[in-house]
Amino acid sequence: MTANANVRPGSDEPSADAAGPVDPSRAVAVVGTGTMGQGIAQVALLAGHPVRLYDSAPGRAAEAVAAVGGRLDRLVEKGRLDAAERDAALARLHAADALAELAGAALVVEAIVERLDVKQRLFADLEDVVGADAVLATNTSSLSVTAIAGGLRLPGRFVGLHFFNPAPLLPLVEVVSGFATDPATATRAYETARRWGKTPVRCTDTPGFIVNRIARPFYAEALRVHEEGVADPATIDAALRESGGFRMGPFELTDLIGQDVNEAVTRSVWDSFHQDPKFTPSLAQRRLVESGRLGRKSGHGWFSYAEGAGRPEPHTAAPAKAPERITVRGGLGPAEQLVGLVEEAGITVVREEGETGGIELPSGALLRLADGRTSFERPQEKIVHFDLALDYAAAGRIVLSAREGIPAEALDEAVGLFQALGKQVSVIGDVPGMIVARTVAMLVDLAADAVERGVATAEDVDTAMRLGVNYPAGPLEWGARIGFRRACSLLIQMHKRYPTGRYAPSVALARRGYAEPAEESR
Structure with missing residues (x-):
């Protein structure tokens, strides 16, 4: 391994003075050349770094280099990048045929298959290749950062760096500290993402991190209302869009994401929280996945995407006379x-x-x-x-x-x-908490609980939910607007009707609620 001035004397771990961003003259390596890997490579490339792309499948790295070149060509065509910048960037982009070619990288970002054993093997091999000052990062969205780093000699230089797809367009990056992540490593990753023009947020290694943990009720409550037979998917979507201010309804959004993908994330978070009822998956969605109706990619999900299929209309009441x-x-x-x-x-x-x-x-x-x-x-x-x-x-x-x-x-x-x-x-139909109110109350509850448990700060939670999933307001901002006491009271009432624990308000929400004057919740 190469010696480095940023390593503490007598230690192989990076020191605190390594906490600035990775210098743009240093190489960034991306392992995995799918859509996400290509996107991350593009971001690092346009930030000025030499970039090396590696994939275990022969020929894939070279194909990815060509694909990234095509992305840059389109940016030039749209006037978002000039030709000279594109040419300079392409001169810094290289395909690596072997892992050993990543030896000089200051940062390695992994974006491969979501399998713990495969990721662990990759990073064990990378430890034998890169220098002790290199930061190792995983782009995992569902696996434990702590577990991936568990077998490393230097787990302190390992961090989660979770981009959102498409990485070149979406600003949010979750910087995830595992149990053994050195604070200097997390800071370096945070500052690097910020230098790349992203909006990073810090969080601890919890199932789903910030966004995928807190977003579950947006889907789950809509599915629950539908399962109770009181409203159809088009009407529920319309309520959350046109009244709640969300950009898309949960049924059309899961059709876009893929029902199998969305259900797998929900099930992963549920299992990781030891099947906590707050994260219980939907039987209706499971049946949709089992039937092969995966959404847009299969031509049918909650809605049909066959040629000529019209968009389902929400139920809308006929005109009625207004009271005087x-x-x-x-x-x-x-x-x-x-x-x-x-x-x-x-x-x-x-x-x-x-x-x-x-x-x-x-x-x-x-x-x-x-x-x-x-x-x-x-x-x-x-x-x-x-x-x-x-x-x-x-x-x-x-x-x-x-x-x-x-x-x-x-x-x-x-x-x-x-x-x-x-x-x-x-x-x-007559359903407790209606649609928007119960969804928002549950989002507020999970957000308050995450903050109290030290997952992230309130500011980072709100930022993550606005930028990661385009919510019209951060859940804690929304909670303050409607009143935490009101949100807590709504969930208490729902818990009486569904005494499974799903709607029992967290201690964190109750604490915030009872700190408010009672008249604010009227």
Whole structure:
């Protein structure tokens, strides 16, 4: 192994003064030449590094070099890169025919098959090749960084460097510290990713890291609502897009990702957490995978992608007459914005003090924001629940639910009220927590729990969820907006109806909730 000034005297481990970014004059090696490997190589190449691509399959590295060259050509055609920069980059890009050719690399990033034994063998071989100052990194999305490094002589220089696909476009990189990762190594990886123009976040080695751990409820709650038979996939997607502000609904998104891929990640996180009910996979999704309906890549998933197949439409209520007057009893919490919108629509609003927290319609029906309860539990009351929205002014759709047998007049008034605000309305079955509210509450719960357990800081959690999966707000930001006490209360109510532990709020969420003044949750 080569001597290096950054190694502590008497030790083979890198020292703290090695914590700056990898110098652009030093080579970066990428092992694995699939889509992700090529993307990471492109990022390092355009940051100025010499890059060596290696693949165990003969000829694959040379093919990847040509593919990266094609990517750079397209950037030139689009005016995002000038020809001289492309030529200089291509001169720094080389295919390696043997692992020994990576000897001079300052950073090696692995992007091979997601098998622990294969990755362990690779890094054991790399230890015999690279210098003691080299950082070894895995791009794994599902395996334990600690386990991959478990057999290394120098596990302190090993770190997770999880890019998101496509790596050249998506800014987020999760920098994952295993149990034995030296802090200087994690800092060096973090600073390198930042120098490459990425937005890195730090996290500890936990199943799913930040994004794949916290994102599970976005899929799971939609699947649960569908499994209960109260709403179809197109309507659930529309609710989360048009009311929740998410870029895509979970059914169309899993069709894009691949049902097999999404279900495998869910199952991996569930198994890694010893089958914690908060991460329980969906039987409906399992049946979809078993049937071969994997999404866009197979031509059929939740939706059909056959030629000429139309996009399924969400359930939308027929036009109804708006009430001329409503009474707002108590505070509406995160739905308080509705009062001004109703007044702007020319509907008279009467305010009355109290703890009810709802909108009384002329028929005597009460509109209540989803709180984890169902309306069938109070058959003597005419309760119509409406769902949470990220921004009620911007929302294009509002979802309502009510028990069977509620007077048609009451439901029509509720539909007409929101239609008068310019919203489309979907009416679904009577389900606790509705769609957006229960999803957001679960995201907030998992985020709060991750922060309290030291997985990542609150800022890094919110950054990761905004950039990694394009959420309209970070879950902790959203929790502060709606009230942690309200989110906790909703989950407590849902836990009463589903006493499996899935909805039992974490101690972290309860702690945040009870730290808030009670009136904020009304």
